Amino acid sequence: MKIKVGFGFDVHQLVDGHPFFMGGVHLEAQKGAFGHSDADVLLHAICDALLGAANLRDIGFHFSNKDERWKGISSLVLLKECVKMLTEKGWTVGNIDAMICLEAPKINPHIPAMQKNIAEAIGIEVEDVSIKATTNETMGFIGRQEGVVAYAVVLINK
Numbered sequence: 001m002k003i004k005v006g007f008g009f010d011v012h013q014l015v016d017g018h019p020f021f022m023g024g025v026h027l028e029a030q031k032g033a034f035g036h037s038d039a040d041v042l043l044h045a046i047c048d049a050l051l052g053a054a055n056l057r058d059i060g061f062h063f064s065n066k067d068e069r070w071k072g073i074s075s076l077v078l079l080k081e082c083v084k085m086l087t088e089k090g091w092t093v094g095n096i097d098a099m100i101c102l103e104a105p106k107i108n109p110h111i112p113a114m115q116k117n118i119a120e121a122i123g124i125e126v127e128d129v130s131i132k133a134t135t136n137e138t139m140g141f142i143g144r145q146e147g148v149v150a151y152a153v154v155l156i157n158k
């Protein structure tokens with residue numbers, strides 16, 4: 001069996017009164033993530049980790065932020081498209097481990113819903129989707145609640 005690892009990172013600006021999607025869950029918060037799509041930073045990091053593992057470039061290469069088709073789109077759709085690209089190359093997703101860096105709101109209560117969304121979109125078990133969160137201890141742009149960051153690693157095999 002051939003096994004590959006992939007790494008993904010994403011960052012989005014936080015804007016007052018903007019909707020906040022994370023792992024396909026709508027978070028109730030004063031600020032939300034701003035982007036061309038729904039700006040779901042966790043799903044974008046996972047997309048990039050998957051694409052990277054299969055050496056298929058990155059999310060912006062396939063879904064340009066100049067393309068009106070992706071304006072406001074749910075990143076669960078983009079995630080499913082990325083998985084389709086991997087499947088066409090014969091890859092199966094093993095597991096995902098992700099980290100969100102965000103000052104507020106608390107992510108922990110929403111992690112089971114995010115795991116379910118991601119597992120369903122990819123076609124893997126919930127137990128193979130790990131999501132964690134940390135604050136930035138009030139430091140830097142994350143600490144000032146100006147932005148949100150996510151990192152992800154994945155294993156794929158064929």
Ligand SMILES: Nc1ccn([C@@H]2O[C@H](COP(=O)(O)O)[C@@H](O)[C@H]2O)c(=O)n1
Pocket residue numbers: 101102103104105106107108109132133134135136137
């Ligand atoms: N947005 C966040 C940030 C953190 N958590 C959880 O709280 C724990 C403590 O965070 P520190 O940054 O103070 O170490 C962290 O380990 C997470 O379990 C969260 O749910 N949402």
Ligand SMILES: C[C@@]1(CO)OP(=O)(O)OP(=O)(O)OC[C@H]1O
Pocket residue numbers: 010011034035036037038039040044059060061063064065066070071
């Ligand atoms: C997803 C895309 C496409 O809608 O737009 P954004 O929501 O701005 O997100 P980003 O993380 O900058 O990734 C690539 C983009 O092409």
